[in-house]
Amino acid sequence: MKTERIDLYGEGEYTYPVKGSFRPFVMAYRHEDKASHRPLIVVPGGAYRIVSPTxxxxxxxxxxxxGFDTFVLVYTCNLLFDHPLLTQAEDDLxxxxxxxPEPVSVIGFSAGGHLAASCAVHGKASFRGMVLGYPVITMGDATHADTRRALLGAAPSEEQVRYFSLETQVTDDTPPCFLWYTKTDEAxxxxxxxxxxxxxxxxxxxxxxxSFPRGIHGMSLANAVWADSDPYPGMYAATQQMEDVSWCIVRKKPLxxxxxxxxxxxxxxSEFQRLQVLRNKRHHADPLVASWEKQASRFLLSL
Known part of the structure; x- marks a missing residue:
């Protein structure tokens, strides 16, 4: 496996007001053989406030x-609710x-599912197919409040709410989609x-x-790797959030x-790593829910 960080913006191209030096990037996981491997972008969730390592x-x-070459997107977030994202994360994806050079597949979770689907329905990218895990879709009554606030701010216009309510934006060109969720998701x-x-x-x-009859929100792979990893892999996903928290500490602002x-x-x-492991101690693998991954993989490979 060859891993590589790929920055998405050149000098002076990124204008979102971050608290540190963060710039969106992807972390690539590529095969080193000469075979052809389809690309797949992975978009973690986190209410548009964080990029979740899980x-x-x-x-x-x-x-x-x-068999995929995979690329984790570390996109712009709004942890402190101070600058609504609007289309910034769409632009990152x-x-x-x-x-x-060819259409890529995409998989997104929760708010990352909203981001993946938003980019697809608005024609910002050409996707071969998409997988959405327990996604936020609407900005209406059934939305997730933090996701809406981080994306649109406290008082969005009707036009903004409609644009980001993706059930109103599907077109004849929206790519094939695999959706999965748990019926007991309380978030x-x-x-x-x-x-x-x-x-x-x-x-x-x-x-x-x-759909699965049981399961909490944010189950990711729903296997032992998700539930039991210590230390937790891929903490680079929290790059921007670490800078935001550091900014709060230096200025003695509430965390x-x-x-x-x-x-x-x-x-x-090290503190982010400690807190991530503590959070995950509440999780339990579920073989039934974990079955989604192979089913989604087969779906994407069939396209």
Missing amino acids: EGEIVAKAFYED ARAAALF VPPGNSELFASAMRAKNRPVEVL PERYESLNPAKDIA
């Missing part, structure tokens, strides 16, 4: 084992997709997935839906609720 490298490596209402599936069917677009238990006197990277 849906990044471990997912990329699973699909790598299925579009740049990642433009790295490839992102499962109706989000069904809204998108219905919109796809209304346009006669190919869509497969896989975001997710990081309130962080020890500001210690190394930020």
Whole structure:
């Protein structure tokens, strides 16, 4: 396996007001043989506030084992709710997709699912197919509040709400989609997935839906790698968030609720790793839910 970081913006091209030196990038996991391997972009979730390590490298490596060359997108987020993202994350993903001469497939989770589908329905990138895991779809009543606020701010216009309510944006050219979710998801209402599936069917677009009777939000691979890894792999996904938290510490500002238990006197990277492992101790692998990965892989390879 060959790994490589690929920056998505050149000097002076990135204008989103970050707190440090962050620039969006992809982390590549490529095969080193001479065979042809389809590219797959992995888009972790995190409410557009963070890029979750739990849906990044471990997912990329699973699909790598299925024969894909995989690329984890570390995109712009709005942890502190101070600069609504609007189309910034879309632009990040579009740049990642433009790295490839042929249409690329994409897989996104939660808010990352919203980002993947948003880029697809708005024609920002040409995707061969997409996989959406427990995605946020609507900005309406069934949305995830933090996702909407980070993306659109506290008082979005009706036009903005409609543009980012993706059930209203499906077209005759929207790529084939594999959707999966759990019926007991208490963070992102499962109706989000069904809204998108219905919109796809209304346009006669190919869509497969896989629902599981139980499972929390954010189950990623739902296997032991997801639940039990220590140390947790792929913490590079949290690059921007580490800079945001460091900015808060230096200026003696309150830490975001997710990081309130962080020890500001210690190394930020090691503290992020510690907190990630602690969070994951609440997780349990579920072989039934874990079956989604092979089914999604077969779906993408069939396109």
